[in-house]
Amino acid sequence: xxxxxxxxxxxxxxxxxxxxxxxxxxxxxxxxxxxxxxxxxxxxxxxxxxxxxxxxxxxxxxxxxxxxxxxxxxxxxxxxxxxxxxxxxxxxxxxxxxxxxxxxxxxxxxxxxxxxxxxxxxxxxxxxxxxxxxxxxxxxxxxxxxxxxxxxxxxxxxxxxxxxxxxxxxxxxxxxxxxxxxxxxxxxxxxxxxxxxxxxxxxxxxxxx
Amino acid sequence: xxxxxxxxxxxxxxxxxxxxxxxxxxxxxxxxxxxxxxxxxxxxxxxxxxxxxxxxxxxxxxxxxxxxxxxxxxxxxxxxxxxxxxxxxxxxxxxxxxxxxxxxxxxxxxxxxxxxxxxxxxxxxxxxxxxxxxxxxxxxxxxxxxxxxxxxxxxxxxxxxxxxxxxxxxxxxxxxxxxxxxxxxxxxxxxxxxxxxxxxxxxxxxxxx
Numbered sequence: 001x002x003x004x005x006x007x008x009x010x011x012x013x014x015x016x017x018x019x020x021x022x023x024x025x026x027x028x029x030x031x032x033x034x035x036x037x038x039x040x041x042x043x044x045x046x047x048x049x050x051x052x053x054x055x056x057x058x059x060x061x062x063x064x065x066x067x068x069x070x071x072x073x074x075x076x077x078x079x080x081x082x083x084x085x086x087x088x089x090x091x092x093x094x095x096x097x098x099x100x101x102x103x104x105x106x107x108x109x110x111x112x113x114x115x116x117x118x119x120x121x122x123x124x125x126x127x128x129x130x131x132x133x134x135x136x137x138x139x140x141x142x143x144x145x146x147x148x149x150x151x152x153x154x155x156x157x158x159x160x161x162x163x164x165x166x167x168x169x170x171x172x173x174x175x176x177x178x179x180x181x182x183x184x185x186x187x188x189x190x191x192x193x194x195x196x197x198x199x200x201x202x203x204x205x206x207x208x209x
Numbered sequence: 210x211x212x213x214x215x216x217x218x219x220x221x222x223x224x225x226x227x228x229x230x231x232x233x234x235x236x237x238x239x240x241x242x243x244x245x246x247x248x249x250x251x252x253x254x255x256x257x258x259x260x261x262x263x264x265x266x267x268x269x270x271x272x273x274x275x276x277x278x279x280x281x282x283x284x285x286x287x288x289x290x291x292x293x294x295x296x297x298x299x300x301x302x303x304x305x306x307x308x309x310x311x312x313x314x315x316x317x318x319x320x321x322x323x324x325x326x327x328x329x330x331x332x333x334x335x336x337x338x339x340x341x342x343x344x345x346x347x348x349x350x351x352x353x354x355x356x357x358x359x360x361x362x363x364x365x366x367x368x369x370x371x372x373x374x375x376x377x378x379x380x381x382x383x384x385x386x387x388x389x390x391x392x393x394x395x396x397x398x399x400x401x402x403x404x405x406x407x408x409x410x411x412x413x414x415x416x417x418x
Binding site: 048049057061063064065067068069071072075076087088090091092094095098099103123124126128130131133135136139142143146150153 | 257258266270272273274276277278280281284285296297299300301303304307308312332333335337339340342344345348351352355359362
């Protein structure tokens with residue numbers, strides 16, 4: 001297997017943390033996003049959507065998008081379980097992962113890409129160029145703050161986002177929170193349980209991945 | 210189990226089609242989105258994010274978001290497999306489902322909710338009110354059209370989106386295409402393979418769900 005990564009980007013970091021939690025090392029190729037390597041003919045063959053991460057299997061087949069990559073890795077390296085065990089636990093973990101993606105990570109991406117100078121006309125990932133929409137940057141910022149409050153109630157009653165087990169949902173929410181720092185958005189002071197959780201998941205060795 | 214649905218809405222339709230393919234009937238409760246029932250105290254207890262679908266298990270636990278609901282249903286009613294069988298097939302189906310969601314369905318939702326009169330200040334789902342952003346409606350429209358061209362290459366070489374088996378990825382893309390009709394966006398004439406696929410999946414009995 002070969003993992004296409006970019007060590008500075010939030011999305012592939014989710015896979016890096018996932019691998020670190022499982023203590024698995026696989027061959028890794030850095031894709032130079034800063035210099036547009038994701039748009040090269042060579043990388044388009046790996047992923048026509050021109051984003052990292054991608055996982056190339058030994059038969060040449062490429063899996064892209066974080067969740068399917070992690071699902072595949074979980075099947076190869078089951079322990080520790082990051083996608084849950086029972087049907088119900090698996091559903092709850094996936095549910096919180098979806099919420100962390102849609103309310104957290106996508107909000108942070110909207111906020112960052114729609115106002116950062118270097119992303120002019122690169123307001124979305126992918127091969128097509130889209131102009132920035134400043135109002136969407138504002139909306140993204142507000143939605144990310146809303147997300148931190150949304151999970152505060154959940155984290156008041158649970159050690160981790162989906163319950164008593166650290167999971168992929170925590171990885172996604174951690175990456176969203178650290179993405180928030182790029183737009184200088186802290187977890188609100190009054191979201192005390194989210195802050196407690198953030199300290200805790202950031203202290204895990206995997207967080208440096 | 211109890212399924213919280215709204216018979217006119219695209220997201221729960223994904224679950225309805227999923228159930229129809231498996232020929233499973235479960236107790237269904239209609240949530241009146243038009244009159245704001247999703248914001249009622251009673252429904253907030255089911256899903257604080259105020260969206261359908263939701264699946265309440267017999268122990269009272271609620272699973273929300275389409276993918277975890279479908280994953281749970283697949284575990285209870287395995288046949289026919291809509292999430293794949295081998296690790297590799299499961300990864301490919303999930304990958305195409307993510308793409309259909311992010312490039313197809315979210316684009317259609319952006320296009321629809323950011324310009325439709327009835328959704329003024331309701332430009333996103335959920336409990337918080339956000340103003341419409343007309344430029345985002347335009348971007349969503351363009352991205353949905355782009356998605357139809359993106360999958361055309363894949364559908365030139367495969368009967369279904371993720372390969373030779375009808376899957377959840379086809380359900381998501383079909384719902385995105387029908388959502389496109391709400392904003393009067395047809396599948397482009399030159400995306401002939403996408404049009405062939407659309408005819409085929411629309412002709413399945415489950416499509417009327």
